[in-house]
Amino acid sequence: MSRARFEKFKQVLRQRQHDMTLLTDEVHKAQNISAMLRTADAVGMPEIHMVQPHRGRLVYHHTAGGSGRFTGTAVHPDIQTGMNVLRQRGLKLVAAHWSERAVHYRDVDYTQPFALIMGAEKEGLSDYAAEHADAHVTIPIIGMVESYNVSVAAAIILQEALHQRQQNGQYDREIDENDPEIREILFRWMHPQMVRYCEKHKLPFPDMDDDGDMIPPADPRYRSPK
Template sequence: MLEIIKSRKNEEIKLAAKLVDSASFRREKGMFVVEGARLCRDAALSNVEIISAYFTEAAQTKYNDYITQIIQECRSYRLIEEHVADALSATKHNQGVFCVCRIPEQHHSMMDMKASGTYIALEQIQDPANLGSVLRTAEALGVSGVLFLGDCCDIYSPKALRASMGAIFRLPFYIEKDTSFAMKELKRKAFAVFAAVPSEQAQSILETDFSKPTVMLIGNEGNGLSKIAINACDACVTIPMMGRAESLNAASSAAILMWEMMRGRIDVQLEESV
């Protein structure tokens, strides 16, 4: 019979709840919380270390297959009452399944990037939902990886994790605070580096050659890319728009840019599969 946690004041629950609410606490403790049956299962199937899992009796019945996979990969697991699950949830209607995971001590370094493939780079992105959506789309389109430049929002925030739909556990990503160093490293690896900007003077993505190893930079939702990033790029590119909107949000821009970057490769794969 599994132990049931009945109080929100339980020390494990208080710790997990604070991890959900605070980015600084996540960094301090080196841990984060994953919510949802499928997302927790995705974490279990990746190389993420699961410290503990919590689920309600209703969830154990409804998501038994997922929970079976989760508990095989975690150190400990507990049943929790519904009101305790509410204390851990970042959503209005939770599934009653949560995992406390270890943040990897070392993320992928740019030095480990192969000088091949197609990457998207996000500079100073502040909206976790945008960040997670970019990861999800990048994985779907077969992008090689994602770079986070400067001070981006917390990639382990509940919103980012949820929006990524598990892509954060599968897609290679690289973190570099120093944009200037990052640009020099990309040049050293002979990438074609493009800056995405909302400008009629920029080159249309429809007229851009993406056949070489490529990195596309997308900037902050409000301020765009830094001058350091733009000046270090090979060219500025833009998405031609027929309507009255002057710009798109970061996630929408990234989706269109990644599709155009990957279109030739996708066409080849489709032809080969016929």
């Protein structure tokens, strides 16, 4: 494993935005969830939240071009639960939704803790989410189409959030590389095969050296994962 890759992973962790996330309101198409996972990783979200659709099963590609490995997911049984969880974390709930109180998506202060709520592909935002969201935002459209694809709309709004936060210096922070939680995340990213092996056999993760290479444990229970 190259030192450059290890440094890249640490840089990504330094830029993670733990007070910014995405909540999908029964979005069910795998390609849309995958696209939003890619966007979430691109703007520094450590995880996204999803509401289980009433019809069918929530299916999505965990890989999402590799980003699913770096961005966690939390699934909620309904929109009320999802919104309550995020509100309890102190996040402002911003819904992509046209209404009389909707504002241009660039007129919102995304430097504050927030969660962006995106509605389902055909039905849009649920009545509950629309009523209980703290703010509504819209993206101007001048063509014949009525709306952007849900994953495209999320990307447009979150790029504005990234821009505002970059201008505010929120992507410039330090991490404690010796923090056990940070070390675990780095190990998971650097050594996914060994992670699967350790979890299967209920073994603690081995240590890493300064280059991110795994230090072979002396314990005979470990062996190279196949």
